Amino acid sequence: MxxxxxxxxxxxxxxxxxxxxxxxxxxxxxxxxxxxxxxxxxxxxxxxxxxxxxxxxxxxxxxxxxxxxxxxxxxxxxxxxxxxxxxxxxxxxxxxxxxxxxxxxxxxxxxxxxxxxxxxxxxxxxxxxxxxxxxxxxxxxxxxxxxxxxxxxxxxxxxxxxxxxxxxxxxxxxxxxxxxxxxxxxxxxxxxxxxxxxxxxxxxxxxxxxxxxxxxxxxxxxxxxxxxxxxxxxxxxxxxxxxxxxxxxxxxxxxxxxxxxxxxxxxxxxxxxxxxxxxxxxxxxxxxxxxxxxxxxxxxxxxxxxxxxxxxxxxxxxxxxGLTSIGEGLSHYVQNFKEMDAYENAIDAGVLPVHRGLTLNDDDVLRKAVIMEMMSNFKLNIAGIEQAFGIDFFDYFADAIKALEPFEQEELVVVDRVAKKIFVNTTGTLLIRNIVMPFDAYLQKIPEDKRRFSKTV
Known part of the structure; x- marks a missing residue:
């Protein structure tokens, strides 16, 4: 309950x-x-x-x-x-x-x-x-x-x-x-x-x-x-x-x-x-x-x-x-123009209607793998991440692991340091956005009262 x-x-x-x-x-x-x-x-x-x-x-x-x-x-x-x-x-x-x-x-x-x-x-x-x-x-x-x-x-x-x-x-x-x-x-x-x-x-x-x-x-x-x-x-x-x-x-x-x-x-x-x-x-x-x-x-x-x-x-x-569409690859995101005039003007000029995008750095790619795996399957194979990216997970993500402690205390998350796995239980899935937020390097730079996103609950 x-x-x-x-x-x-x-x-x-x-x-x-x-x-x-x-x-x-x-x-x-x-x-x-x-x-x-x-x-x-x-x-x-x-x-x-x-x-x-x-x-x-x-x-x-x-x-x-x-x-x-x-x-x-x-x-x-x-x-x-x-x-x-x-x-x-x-x-x-x-x-x-x-x-x-x-x-x-x-x-x-x-x-x-x-x-x-x-x-x-x-x-x-x-x-x-x-x-x-x-x-x-x-x-x-x-x-x-x-x-x-x-x-x-x-x-x-x-x-x-x-x-x-x-x-x-x-x-x-x-x-x-x-x-x-x-x-x-x-x-x-x-x-x-x-x-x-x-x-x-x-x-x-x-x-x-x-x-x-x-x-x-x-x-x-x-x-x-x-x-x-x-x-x-x-x-x-x-x-x-x-x-x-x-x-x-x-x-x-x-x-x-x-x-x-x-x-x-x-x-x-x-x-x-x-x-x-x-x-x-x-x-x-x-x-x-x-x-x-x-x-x-x-x-x-x-x-x-x-x-x-x-x-x-x-x-x-x-x-x-099409208008405002987003594309994604291994190390990039790209988005078309959101305004119809800008979208049409680009095509009239003979160029793809790209408005903005992002080239991912190595840290982005690593954190993306962690966050998307947890968002999708409510668990993480830490050993697999370490092998794929050549890192010591608990050292690299020391701050994030520390931030997960309240969720561990609430018995929403299990961080198994021996088996090198993270598990989110059924109740924890209700808060999965909160649980992965500590791994978001960009979010940590924004004061909580300045974050312009929808509420997690």
Whole structure:
């Protein structure tokens, strides 16, 4: 049992660690030329993971932290596809597009806000450059259930899409009104049925706890309804309230947000409820059924984490395409422009639309390996890290190990100095962001009251 009031003290600003170093460390001195140099020297035997950002939505969901363009105009969508096609042409001059693609993801925005013809055009442009898709490639699309027709789903499945992720957030009427996203249960149930009928076996559903007017009891009902639809995966995210970054979040009355103790109670119940219904916790906020590849990966300790969440497709270079997309390699991150004008201007000038990025130093690469392993698999093979990087772990990370002592005393973490392993127990997983923060060299340089991240609890 958790003493929720005591655990509420861990509610502090901290990164979500979809990357390390985190995005605030990216800088504009990493230029288009920097990225071209990276692409020219990449190991061509490494696989590719492709991410396409399709940014348009009809209206704002107040909880959303994504980079979104609100429109109802078809000409804006057509214009964006024109530039996406041109970006692909520019990219193909610097990237060996014959490399094997093992993963492709459409994110947004609302990818299915594009028509069937527009989706066909986008996919056709991609396949004209990237022809070497692995037979078992994971090809996925984020979908707002309010914007999906059978015809659109047919386009996706006919082009090899084998995974969909439905945004649900919460089934409660009052919560839906507060976040400006009215989505009746029947709408979600219909698109889940549609995907299953189309033969898609991997169906994810996104829920968010920490939203306005949520209570322990209302979220219990949301979980019950979600499980009744039998998705193969569930992602249950802690709402990241960052109104200084996202203006639409300022429309949320902060006095209606649940307290950290309530959020902890919700998450503890979520873990118990989903595990009692056949799901296993995967990483920080994902759950999967025993026959899902994520479940099998964590059993083997082979789970990986990238900007799209948890994946089994490790060892690939991530190529981000489209407005604000992020790419990642062994020792770099790169991000496209966030503003449409800047994105278009770069492509008009005949250069890749790189806004900023980062070249990782040796310390970055080491800390990234430690943080991502713990975020993914809730454990760390210290001996393996020592062998891979030629360090004495307990000497190199003396400060971090010292900072873990309170978590050890709370019996959330075991640091086995003899077996050279770190284990995070089930309760500790609720605080995994806090637990890996001591290994973040950049974060330690920022006073706690100056850290501009969402709350960890």
């Amino acid at each position: 958790i003493d929720f009031d005591k655990f509420a003290k861990y509610s502090k600003a901290g990164p979500r660690y979809t990357s390390y170093p985190t995005a605030p460390e990216f800088h504009e001195s990493f230029t288009c030329k920097s990225y071209e140099d990276v692409l020219a020297t990449q190991d061509k035997s490494r696989k590719l993971s492709l991410y396409f950002h399709l940014p348009f939505c009809r209206s704002a969901c107040y909880f959303c932290g994504c980079n979104v363009v609100y429109t109802s105009k078809e000409d804006k969508k057509e214009r964006y596809i024109d530039y996406l096609v041109r970006e692909l042409e520019l990219l193909s001059k610097h990237l060996d597009t014959s490399r094997e693609v093992i993963q492709m993801h459409f994110g947004g925005g609302t990818p299915t806000f594009f028509s069937t013809a527009q989706l066909e055009r986008i996919i056709g442009a991609i396949k004209s450059h990237f022809k070497n898709f692995a037979k078992d490639a994971e090809i996925s699309c984020e979908i707002d259930p309010r914007y999906l027709t059978k015809e659109q789903l047919d386009v996706l499945t006919c082009n090899g899409f084998n995974r969909v992720s439905y945004g649900v957030q919460d089934f409660n009427d009052e919560v839906q009104k507060a976040i400006h996203r009215i989505q009746p249960y029947d709408v979600t149930a219909n698109v889940v049925k549609m995907a299953k009928s189309a033969g898609i076996k991997s169906i994810n559903m996104d829920l968010i706890y920490g939203l306005p007017y949520q209570t322990f009891e209302t979220f219990k009902e949301t979980l019950r309804l979600a499980v009744s639809l039998d998705p193969s995966r569930l992602a249950v995210f802690n709402y990241a309230h960052v109104p200084w970054m996202k203006k639409t979040m300022r429309k949320i009355d902060e006095t209606t947000l649940p307290l950290p103790s309530v959020k902890l109670a919700i998450m503890r119940y979520t873990i118990d409820y989903l595990e009692s219904n056949g799901y296993k916790m995967i990483g920080m906020d994902h759950f999967a059924k025993p026959d899902d590849e994520l479940f099998l990966a964590i059993e083997k300790g082979e789970l990986h984490r990238n900007f799209q969440g948890y994946t089994t497709k490790g060892g690939a270079d991530l190529i981000g395409i």
